[in-house]
Amino acid sequence: MADINTTEVRKLPKGTIIIISIMVAIVAAFYIFTSTLKEDKLTEVLNSLGHKNISDVQVINKLRVEDKETKYKTKVYKVKFFDDDLNKTCIGFVHFGRNNQYNEDIDCK
Numbered sequence: 001m002a003d004i005n006t007t008e009v010r011k012l013p014k015g016t017i018i019i020i021s022i023m024v025a026i027v028a029a030f031y032i033f034t035s036t037l038k039e040d041k042l043t044e045v046l047n048s049l050g051h052k053n054i055s056d057v058q059v060i061n062k063l064r065v066e067d068k069e070t071k072y073k074t075k076v077y078k079v080k081f082f083d084d085d086l087n088k089t090c091i092g093f094v095h096f097g098r099n100n101q102y103n104e105d106i107d108c109k
Helices: 014-048
Strands: 054-066 073-083 088-096 102-108
Touching: 014 054, 014 073, 014 088, 014 102, 054 088
Parallel strands: none
Antiparallel strands: 054 073, 073 088, 088 102
């Protein structure tokens, strides 16, 4: 007679393991791709705002905000980067407004 307390453990089929591995690889590649695009876009925007020689750009957070008067929705990115000209680490906000207008509130220490 079989013991009631024993449990049978079945292995996953190799095909399922391969499919799961491929899905994880695709998701990881998509995440890295989108992160790189965001950082490249913000590097370009920061260059246009006067921070020409920067490195180590990190997007910390992305917020969607709405103007209460016009009900227009925009994006605000919280960024951190190293300004090689000032030799300081800068952190702050970049606001993407209407018609590709950008505002910044960045503090370098």
